[in-house]
Amino acid sequence: MISQIKSLYRDKNNEDYYFGFIRALDEGNDYYFKKKDFDNLPIEDISIGMKVSFTNHDKESGQRFATEIKIIKSDADSINDSNEIVNKIGVEEYKSYLIDSINKIKLINDPSEFEDSVFILLKTIGVNKTFQFDRINQAGKADGFFIIENLAVMYDCTLQGNFESFKEEQIENYINKLSQKAQLTFNTKKIDGGITPKTIQLTGKSKQVWIITKGESKELSDFDNVKVKEISIYDLCEIYKKRLNDITYDNEKLVNDLIFIGK
CATH class of the missing domain: 3.40.91.50 (Restriction Endonuclease)
Incomplete structure (x- = not known):
């Protein structure tokens, strides 16, 4: 299932731990995820709006969660990764x-x-x-x-x-x-x-x-x-x-x- 990261939170008690929600673009539902579901990637490698694929799960209680999350690389990502484009803006x-x-x-x-x-x-x-x-x-x-x-x-x-x-x-x-x-x-x-x-x-x-x-x-x-x-x-x-x-x-x-x- 291809989607985007909707929100991302750092744990107040453990800065190495994070969690968040993924928005499934085709159905409009949000799926909860934890760091372990992201192959334990550091939070610096993840950003809101990033396209990902994942396996969805639905509990009987109505809660939805994602596992086996993978980042979907685009051509633009490759350009940014190689530092060929550098964006600079001022505070205003x-x-x-x-x-x-x-x-x-x-x-x-x-x-x-x-x-x-x-x-x-x-x-x-x-x-x-x-x-x-x-x-x-x-x-x-x-x-x-x-x-x-x-x-x-x-x-x-x-x-x-x-x-x-x-x-x-x-x-x-x-x-x-x-x-x-x-x-x-x-x-x-x-x-x-x-x-x-x-x-x-x-x-x-x-x-x-x-x-x-x-x-x-x-x-x-x-x-x-x-x-x-x-x-x-x-x-x-x-x-x-x-x-x-x-x-x-x-x-x-x-x-x-x-x-x-x-x-």
């Missing part, structure tokens, strides 16, 4: 590449891909405690939750423009979950594709419900001390741009931008 061009890469989320039109990309974007802009909910029986439920300092947000992603009418009941459910409980418990996705329960304390937090779209950011309602907002993916991309261009941009500024986005 590098920042431009990063911003352009983040902005490509605007081109995503598949709902599941949009949801996954929003999760990645939130992590990238510095919201480290972002949790993506399990998709099993997800209909009518939120896509994820994040907490940063005093702000707690339950979010839902949609590509539909006129969402307020058909999401009215869902939004009310999100408000109830945030307003009526001192803590929130949910199933979140693990790195290997499994799920694990997570409990977050909500007492004393500023609570918001976000509907993340390609529209314009605005506050929709404020009910029972829970603000409901439509949040534009474009504004989240702008926060990422600010982080890159402002060397004084810290967690305090990030929290302030997130709290008042849509005002």
Whole structure:
């Protein structure tokens, strides 16, 4: 099966160990892999986007994993390996590449891909405690939750423009979950594709419900001390741009931008 490396992570406790996911191009599924499945190649020899072939496996639990992974060499790879082409860029061009890469989320039109990309974007802009909910029986439920300092947000992603009418009941459910409980418990996705329960304390937090779209950011309602907002993916991309261009941009500024986005 020919595919590409979608993500790659170095183990925090063992720098020689790594793991990640491979995206099967023909079917759109992601497969988990470990270092041993890559013939124990050093992480420096592997990169995101690299084309590979592998043997796929599916567990009854729904988890997918890859073994016998092999790198597929192309003519371009051969040229790069021989150092005949050397790319040199400056820091400003590098920042431009990063911003352009983040902005490509605007081109995503598949709902599941949009949801996954929003999760990645939130992590990238510095919201480290972002949790993506399990998709099993997800209909009518939120896509994820994040907490940063005093702000707690339950979010839902949609590509539909006129969402307020058909999401009215869902939004009310999100408000109830945030307003009526001192803590929130949910199933979140693990790195290997499994799920694990997570409990977050909500007492004393500023609570918001976000509907993340390609529209314009605005506050929709404020009910029972829970603000409901439509949040534009474009504004989240702008926060990422600010982080890159402002060397004084810290967690305090990030929290302030997130709290008042849509005002």
